Amino acid sequence: MKPAALIAIMGGTGCGKSTFINTIVGKDVTDVGHGLESQTAEVKEYEFLIPNGIPVTLADTPGFNDYNESGGKSDLVILREIGGYLKAKYDKKRKFSGILYLHNIADPKVGGSSQRNIAMFKKLCGPDPLKNVVVVTTFWDEVNMTQGVKNEAELKTKDKFFKELVDGKCRFARFGKYSPEKSPKGPEFPPPISIVSDLLALNPVFVEMQRELAEGKTVEKTSAGVVLYKELQELNRQQEKDISDLNQKIAELKSINTSDKVAREALEDECIALKAQLEELVTKQRNLDQEVHSDGSELVSAIPPPRREREVLAKQRELDLDNIRHIELQHELELLKTQHAKEILQSQLQIRSLLDGNSHDAYQRSQLERLCEDLTATVSDLSQSLIKLRETKEQDVLARTAELAQECAQLRATVTTHSKTLAHLELQLKLSQEAQEKMASELSGKSDNHTSSSTPSPDGKGGADPASKDEKSTKNTGPDYVYYRLYTRLGAFESNHPLYKNDRFIGRIPTKSFSPPHTVASIKLSLCRLEGLSEPDKALLFTPLSSPAPKADSARLSLEGPSGPGLSEQDPIALVVESEMRTEEVAAQLEKLPKRSDDTKVHYGKSCRRLLLIWCTHQLNSGKGDEKAKTSFDKSDISLGRINTLFITPPHTAGSLKACIAKVEGLRVTQGHALYKDKDILMSDTDVITFQDKTYPGSDEGNPVALATDSKFTKRAQLTSTYTFPPADYKVLFSPTWLSTNKDEIVHTDGVIVTDGYLVINSKGEKGFVHKAKITLIDR
Ligand SMILES: Nc1nc2c(ncn2[C@@H]2O[C@H](COP(=O)(O)OP(=O)(O)OP(=O)(O)O)[C@@H](O)[C@H]2O)c(=O)[nH]1
Ligand SMILES: [Mg+2]
Structure with missing residues (x-):
């Protein structure tokens, strides 16, 4: 069976040999390192099948490293390890289909150890198998592509790197830890498996070191070993x-x-x-x-080692070390000496400061003593100055007192002179006043004889004596004055600028006190200011007194002319104020009203003679149970009283007459009071009365008006609807039985239902029936 193709993977430690193998095999067959030390300690083989089924053996070798920086195996030991493996392979006649040298392209500078590794590798391969050599640059995923390409070019072109191998037709390939989809494309980045499979097409070769070892050389004697040793x-x-x-x-x-x-x-x-x-x-x-x-x-x-030299050097080093220890000891000694010297110095300083401190205290004490002496001297100086000052002051004061006494004496003399002059002047004034009064009384007497109507009648009946000769009147008439009467809704009240001392109800103020333009509004304002009345805008001005309506604010009054409204006592202006305070005052001013006829000191003015207003109380109730009138004047009928029409507030209506009578009699006008004329004719509050007429309600003593309180109307009730009754067409039919109503108005009733209704009296004093459906009783 044909042995698997053999491929050696070499390179510095951590350059990615094991990672590359794992990538090709497709699983973690070999350990991948995490530190500086070589993870792969010895050569290990990994066999696998490439896709076309050819078996391949990958030999993972330990990486060369810089033994100066790691405590692991030195390069020499690693080279021996690799040498042993190569020799073993040679012994089995195993050639290498490929030798891959992996190099980290991201390594910023290819330093001494890397260069040594490259040099060793080049010697290990030798000149022959360079086609089977592939330099695989790794870590491309961690380097900027431009930088990587630059580094790669350097590797290829520089003698100290791979130029020699490139010249011998070795190839370069790039590798990085990419995910399959992110792996760069192109011939420079061949799939790792193809790097291996491509090599299988080449003839396998022995590497130089295998041959050298086969010749019997030791690892150290091989070309790679010599390079390493020299290094x-x-x-x-x-x-x-x-x-x-x-x-x-x-x-x-x-x-x-x-x-x-x-x-x-x-x-x-x-x-x-x-x-x-x-x-x-x-x-x-x-x-x-x-x-x-x-x-x-x-x-x-x-390569004969310089043993002797080393021994000498070792000795030298020991001597150096001894020397260093000696110097160190000396130095420590010096430090101790310095330390002691410092402590002694500190102690001396402390002693000195303690000594200085004592002397400082003594110095301070002497300073304080001196300060005390100085202060004592200053105090004595000051007290002497004070004594001198006091003496000087006393002399000054005495001189000043003498001066003042003199001034006082002079002033007293002046005062005496002035007092005399004053007494003389007073005497002259008295005499002149007496002469003036005499003249005035003479003038007054003349005037009364000619115009009897301008003199008030003392008894109110008319035809009485003119003003008393004894009366201290300050009367002074003329167009230069404005005459006026003051009223609240209850009746007249006194002026602060009375025309007469004994009749303060008519006031008089110089015309020049009224600033132009003389409109009603400005006259009201001036009058209120001069009389000390508030709310001038709410005041009403009537002229003449009998006018049924107040003058408009914008109307003008001519105060300059020889005659006209307000320019004579007989035609005064009437000012009606709303002031609550005044109203209360007027209500309490009973004694200030015209007194009985035998009070000769009272001036009523001429209009008094034209008025005889008489009323009796409770006339309706009892018919005979009349009470004594407060202004009773007729002993034969004490229920008869009388008031001056001048005291009735304009506009002159039954309502203002009723209010005035009620005030005089000390009554509060209520809905329970009603004013009757001609015995039993009920007057409405709005009924106008013209006192200028020859006859008017109450003008005749024999037919007085009557203010009646009806004890029947004691219960309060509220009207529930507004209704005008009787309608104009039916007036003849119903009047005056039924009463017109105003919703929510409070009326008084006896509470007895007669013909489906209650008999009521309303706020105007009107009396009549209201249907029971249109009224709610408040008091039951
Ligand atoms: N980003 C990146 N990391 C890599 C690459 N190759 C290896 N590594 C990492 O580098 C470290 C060392 O990798 P190894 O594969 O153990 O290196 P080695 O050459 O086998 O090291 P030795 O054990 O000395 O033989 C590990 O953490 C790897 O994951 C690479 O191409 N890109
Ligand atoms: Mg490894």
Whole structure:
């Protein structure tokens, strides 16, 4: 049976030999390495069938490595291993169909060990079998393609690499750990199996080393062995040189005597590092020596080793080591000395500082004492200055006091003079006032004789005496003044600028106090300001008093003319304010209303004579149970009272008359009160009354208006619908039995149903029936 084709796989350690084999075989037949050491320790064969059924044996060889960097087998040992395998194959007349040399293309620089490996491999192959040699560059998946191609070109063209083999027709192929679909295409990247199968077409060959070994040469004597030995010798020399350089450097460093602590420490560190390097080199040197001489005579005789020289060198090294140890000891001693010197110095410094400290304290004490003395001196100076200052001040104060006393005396004299002048002036003023009053009273008397209507009637009945001659009136009429009366909804109230001392209900203010333009709005504003009233915008202005509606804000009043609204006492402006405070005040001002007829000091104004307003209370209720009126004036009928129409708030309606009477009588107008005229005719609050007419409700003492409280209407009720009743067409039929209603209005009733309805009195004082379906009783 024909033996399987034999293919050797060689190369440096870790270049991917086992990986390549596993790829070709299609399974992990051999271990793949993970470290620097050669994973494959000895030559191992793997047999498999290529696709056309031809058996192939792949020989996985241990990789050459740099023994300086690994603790594993040295290249020499590996070469012996490979040599033994080649010799064995030769003995069996087994030729190689192919020899693959794998090289890591991603290796950045092809260093010493790689070059040595290549050199050995070239010698191992020899000049003949170069067609059967394939240099397989690996790790293409890890290198940039451009870089890889560049590296590959270098490998092919440089003598120290594979130029010799390329010249002898060896081939190159690329390999990488690609997934099948990502593997680059092209002849440079042949499938690994084809690299092998292509070789099978060639004639198998012996390699040079097989032949050499067959001639009886030892491995070390083969061409590859000699290359390796020369390399090792060179390495040995290099290392010895390195050792001596290092020793020299260490000695130099030790000799540098520096007091700089940092620099010294740096030098020490460098020495230690160099010593470690040296020891490593020495170890390697020993290993190398052992490797080279392990096999004994043949290698030594082939290239005579400089044993004597080495012995001398070894001795020299020992001496060097002793020398180093000696220098180290000396150095340590110096360090100790320095340390001690430092400690002594520190102790001395401490002693010095302690001594200095004491002297410092003494110095400080003396300084403090001096400071104290200085301070004492300063204090005594200051107290002396203070005493002097006090003396000076006292003198100043005395002088100033004398000056002031003098000034006071002068002032007193001036005051006395002024007092005298003042007394004189007062006397003159008094005299002039008396003369003025006398003149005024004379003028007044004349005026009353001519215009009796301009003088208030004291009893309100008219025809009485004119104003008393004794009255201290400040009356002063003329177009230069504006006259006015003030009202709340309950009636008149007093002015802060009264025309008369004894009738403060008519006010008077100089026209110039009203800033133009004299619109109703600006007059209202000025009046409210001068009278101290709030909310002028809510006030209403009436002129004349009897006008049924207030003047519009934009209307103008002529205050400059000789006569006109507000320019005389007889035609005053009426200002009706809403102020709640004033309303309350007016409600409480009973005593300020016109007093009884026998009060001769009261001036009612001329209109008083034209009014006689009489009412009686409870007239409807009892018919005889009348009460005494608060303004009673007729002893024969005490229920009769009277009020001045001037006190009724405009516009003059039954409602404002009712409010005024109620106020005078101290009643609160409620829906339970109603005003009647002509005995039993109910007046509605909106009924207009014209007091200028000859007769008006209550103008006749014999036919007074009556304010009645009806005790029947005690229950409150709420109207539930709005209805105007009676409709205009049926007025004749129904009036006044049924009452018009406003939804939600509160009315008063006796609570008795008569003819399907309640008798009610509404807020206007209107009385009538409301259907029971249109009312809800609140009080039951
Ligand atoms: N990315 C990449 N990794 C590779 C390639 N070839 C080998 N390796 C990796 O390199 C390491 C060494 O591979 P091995 O196949 O053990 O190398 P070896 O030449 O057999 O090494 P020795 O044990 O010294 O003989 C392993 O981790 C492999 O997976 C390659 O082409 N590309
Ligand atoms: Mg391997």
